[in-house]
Amino acid sequence: MKLKHTALIGAAVAGLLATGYAAAQEQFIGLPSYRVGPFGSNGASLYGGWIDYMAMINARDGGINGVKLTWEECETEYNNARGVECYERLKTKGATGNTVFQPLSTGITYSVLEKVAQDKIPMVTIGYGRTDAADGRVFPWVFPMISTYWTQASAIINYLGTKEGGIDKLKGKKIGLLYHDSAYGKESHAILDKLAAKHGFTVEKIAVANPGNEQQAQWLQIRQMKPDYVILWGWGVMNPTALRTAAKTGYSRDKIVGVWWSGSEEDTIPAGDAAKGYTAAGFNVAGTNYPVVQEIQKHVYAKNAGNMADKDRVGSVLYNRGVVHGIITVEAIRKAQEKYGKGKPVTGEQARWGFENLDIDNARLTQLGAAGFMPDLKITCADHEGAGKVKFQQWDGTKWKVVTDWIQGDQSVVRPMIEESAAAYAKEKGITPRDCSKES
Amino acid sequence: MLYREAGQFKVSYQEDQQIFPIRQDRVGFIAILGFFFLVLPFLASEYWLQAILIPVLIFSLAAIGLNILTGYAGQLSLGSAAFMAVGAFGAYNFMLRVDGMPFLVALAIGGLCAALVGVAFGLPSLRIKGFYLAVATLAAQFFIVWALVKFPWFSNNSSSGVISAQQIEILGFAFDTPVSKYLLTLGIVAVLALAAKNLVRSTTGRSWMAVRDMDVAAEVIGIRPMFAKLSAFAVSSFYCGVAGALYAYAYLGTVEPEGFNLDLSFKILFMIIIGGVGSIMGSFLGAAFIVLLPIFLNVAMHSLFAGSMPAGLGSNLELIIFGGLIIFFLIVEPHGLARLWQIGKEKLRLWPFPH
Numbered sequence: 001m002k003l004k005h006t007a008l009i010g011a012a013v014a015g016l017l018a019t020g021y022a023a024a025q026e027q028f029i030g031l032p033s034y035r036v037g038p039f040g041s042n043g044a045s046l047y048g049g050w051i052d053y054m055a056m057i058n059a060r061d062g063g064i065n066g067v068k069l070t071w072e073e074c075e076t077e078y079n080n081a082r083g084v085e086c087y088e089r090l091k092t093k094g095a096t097g098n099t100v101f102q103p104l105s106t107g108i109t110y111s112v113l114e115k116v117a118q119d120k121i122p123m124v125t126i127g128y129g130r131t132d133a134a135d136g137r138v139f140p141w142v143f144p145m146i147s148t149y150w151t152q153a154s155a156i157i158n159y160l161g162t163k164e165g166g167i168d169k170l171k172g173k174k175i176g177l178l179y180h181d182s183a184y185g186k187e188s189h190a191i192l193d194k195l196a197a198k199h200g201f202t203v204e205k206i207a208v209a210n211p212g213n214e215q216q217a218q219w220l221q222i223r224q225m226k227p228d229y230v231i232l233w234g235w236g237v238m239n240p241t242a243l244r245t246a247a248k249t250g251y252s253r254d255k256i257v258g259v260w261w262s263g264s265e266e267d268t269i270p271a272g273d274a275a276k277g278y279t280a281a282g283f284n285v286a287g288t289n290y291p292v293v294q295e296i297q298k299h300v301y302a303k304n305a306g307n308m309a310d311k312d313r314v315g316s317v318l319y320n321r322g323v324v325h326g327i328i329t330v331e332a333i334r335k336a337q338e339k340y341g342k343g344k345p346v347t348g349e350q351a352r353w354g355f356e357n358l359d360i361d362n363a364r365l366t367q368l369g370a371a372g373f374m375p376d377l378k379i380t381c382a383d384h385e386g387a388g389k390v391k392f393q394q395w396d397g398t399k400w401k402v403v404t405d406w407i408q409g410d411q412s413v414v415r416p417m418i419e420e421s422a423a424a425y426a427k428e429k430g431i432t433p434r435d436c437s438k439e440s
Numbered sequence: 441m442l443y444r445e446a447g448q449f450k451v452s453y454q455e456d457q458q459i460f461p462i463r464q465d466r467v468g469f470i471a472i473l474g475f476f477f478l479v480l481p482f483l484a485s486e487y488w489l490q491a492i493l494i495p496v497l498i499f500s501l502a503a504i505g506l507n508i509l510t511g512y513a514g515q516l517s518l519g520s521a522a523f524m525a526v527g528a529f530g531a532y533n534f535m536l537r538v539d540g541m542p543f544l545v546a547l548a549i550g551g552l553c554a555a556l557v558g559v560a561f562g563l564p565s566l567r568i569k570g571f572y573l574a575v576a577t578l579a580a581q582f583f584i585v586w587a588l589v590k591f592p593w594f595s596n597n598s599s600s601g602v603i604s605a606q607q608i609e610i611l612g613f614a615f616d617t618p619v620s621k622y623l624l625t626l627g628i629v630a631v632l633a634l635a636a637k638n639l640v641r642s643t644t645g646r647s648w649m650a651v652r653d654m655d656v657a658a659e660v661i662g663i664r665p666m667f668a669k670l671s672a673f674a675v676s677s678f679y680c681g682v683a684g685a686l687y688a689y690a691y692l693g694t695v696e697p698e699g700f701n702l703d704l705s706f707k708i709l710f711m712i713i714i715g716g717v718g719s720i721m722g723s724f725l726g727a728a729f730i731v732l733l734p735i736f737l738n739v740a741m742h743s744l745f746a747g748s749m750p751a752g753l754g755s756n757l758e759l760i761i762f763g764g765l766i767i768f769f770l771i772v773e774p775h776g777l778a779r780l781w782q783i784g785k786e787k788l789r790l791w792p793f794p795h
Binding site: 025033034035036040044047048051074075079080084085088089092106110113114115130131170181182184186187207210307309425428429 | 491601691692734735739755
């Protein structure tokens with residue numbers, strides 16, 4: 001039968017692969033990447049940056065305390081079922097199994113959420129995934145690091161507050177929310193309603209159906225409502241379309257603020273001049289003028305070993321976001337080695353400890369050459385989010401320009417929501433939250 | 441020589457009408473079932489069970505569902521994934537809201553919900569045919585996914601619309617290991633596949649095929665097209681619904697409405713086209729082909745050419761080869777893999793002395 005035949009060949013190939021990774025002193029990192037499909041270009045930049053950073057660590061430092069980083073990609077096509085297959089395929093590779101799983105897809109995150117706890121592999125979801133996993137007492141194995149969607153929404157409101165000259169000036173203002181009509185877009189609703197009640201502004205929610213390449217009706221609606229600002233909570237082709245249609249209907253781009261998935265070169269360049277003046281949040285910034293990116297160019301691209309086929313995309317927002325993924329992964333492994341033995345590969349369980357005790361302060365960021373590139377980050381047992389702040393960048397027609405310092409989200413609003421949601425999950429699943437005072 | 445029916449006499453109607461009239465087929469079928477039930481759980485690694493076999497089985501079930509509708513009753517549908525979503529969310533809500541709901545009952549109710557929705561969206565089939573009907577079922581695809589996102593009640597007010605399936609427990613036994621989940625899925629799929637095989641040989645199945653071949657003629661000889669078409673929609677959606685519930689419970693664990701998008705519907709349609717339209721076995725072959733080939737290509741690309749070519753090229757080559765193979769198969773054998781098997785069987789009967 002066809003099935004059995006394919007199975008045999010597959011088994012043979014899988015066997016070949018397994019033997020190739022038997023060498024010790026190597027830390028294996030499985031990369032569930034996507035380079036084809038609707039978001040293929042985003043995936044190529046992100047995973048390219050991440051791989052280049054690891055290649056740089058190998059080339060410059062000889063790995064982490066002598067432990068070389070190895071990796072293997074597995075194509076997910078941004079598809080949940082393929083993501084699960086990749087997760088299962090990668091999890092036992094390498095001397096100590098997969099160190100960390102970072103799928104760059106909220107759907108895949110949800111699909112493996114319970115498996116990572118069983119298999120003892122930490123999952124790091126930077127800027128996407130399940131927001132309430134920031135409560136580390138209920139989700140010990142999941143790390144939605146740097147900033148969650150809710151913190152970001154709150155930071156955007158704080159930014160608009162500073163633009164108005166004080167958060168209390170938002171009273172009576174009208175803010176439009178143009179969101180991608182999906183699970184991702186709806187993440188914004190609860191938090192913005194809560195913030196609207198707190199600060200006395202109103203939110204007008206306007207949905208855009210996937211993929212969002214026709215928004216005439218929505219922007220005419222916006223023109224009628226005359227909101228003071230519009231928050232663009234979009235993804236993919238929806239973003240440039242929004243900017244172009246805004247220009248056509250005469251809504252000032254200065255008053256549009258995007259989320260981090262609406263704030264890359266892929267979103268602004270296709271919109272052309274219409275994107276000029278548009279601002280977007282980001283937990284990392286664009287540009288090659290940071291020492292960490294220059295190190296990558298010196299140690300990797302100068303030897304023609306870079307991962308990006310298009311070298312001009314080095315230093316783009318998404319590429320740099322990949323570098324942030326690399327930094328966090330490497331620093332967590334370094335931290336875990338400090339506890340469990342330097343110069344030895346760590347297991348997933350040990351890496352989890354490394355992520356949970358990660359402390360990248362500003363001094364460390366300067367050593368890494370990433371000061372101002374990403375926020376300082378301190379993870380604890382209870383707080384798996386860490387930084388909770390974003391910078392805002394404005395598109396000047398050719399490149400992103402940073403216009404603010406790090407702006408903090410309002411944790412007094414966000415954190416109780418996270419805890420409430422995590423508690424509900426714990427109750428549904430019968431999980432007893434960890435007691436963080438007993439963790440070491 | 442081995443595969444010859446000479447000497448096997450059928451002396452009763454019962455013997456003449458059984459599913460596998462040839463003894464070798466019966467033996468082979470039992471051997472395959474035995475292999476999958478008794479041998480494979482011990483041989484296969486966790487990866488094979490969890491990431492390969494379970495999804496192949498679940499998609500086979502969905503493909504059987506679509507095959508009943510498209511292959512046997514002749515009604516083209518692009519809404520299979522949406523019916524899977526109804527099954528998954530239906531089972532989830534009954535497990536959630538009814539205390540002590542047994543899993544298998546929830547699974548069946550999930551399937552029945554999908555059947556109801558399927559009948560509702562099947563109503564246009566009484567008036568429109570072919571491509572126009574496909575567009576009507578396309579509406580089902582978009583409407584159902586939209587409704588599941590729009591009304592938070594379906595996902596128990598989850599802020600992101602994602603549901604997380606409850607633990608499977610039957611008579612106090614928790615199905616939480618890959619082996620147990622595999623055996624459960626295999627059991628359900630085997631029972632339903634046998635039921636489907638029998639169904640298409642029954643009066644109902646024959647009326648479906650009559651409607652497929654020419655609905656005016658079918659009506660003239662006394663088949664009610666309304667009943668035939670709607671029952672095909674109901675049964676087909678039931679199968680898709682059960683497959684969707686298994687997809688959520690035995691495979692992924694957590695699902696979001698967007699996971700059941702048009703792509704998945706197309707995938708199921710490709711499965712039956714590649715496997716064989718109007719064949720239960722073809723559903724299995726097609727599902728295995730569509731699920732396994734991309735994975736196999738991905739593994740092959742990364743092991744054979746790792747490092748020797750740009751990373752993006754491998755992923756793109758996979759799609760190119762995958763598409764190329766589909767076209768190749770359709771040209772070589774337009775009736776699908778099941779037809780190849782049938783031809784093989786014919787040849788085997790004459791082997792080693794063909795005319």
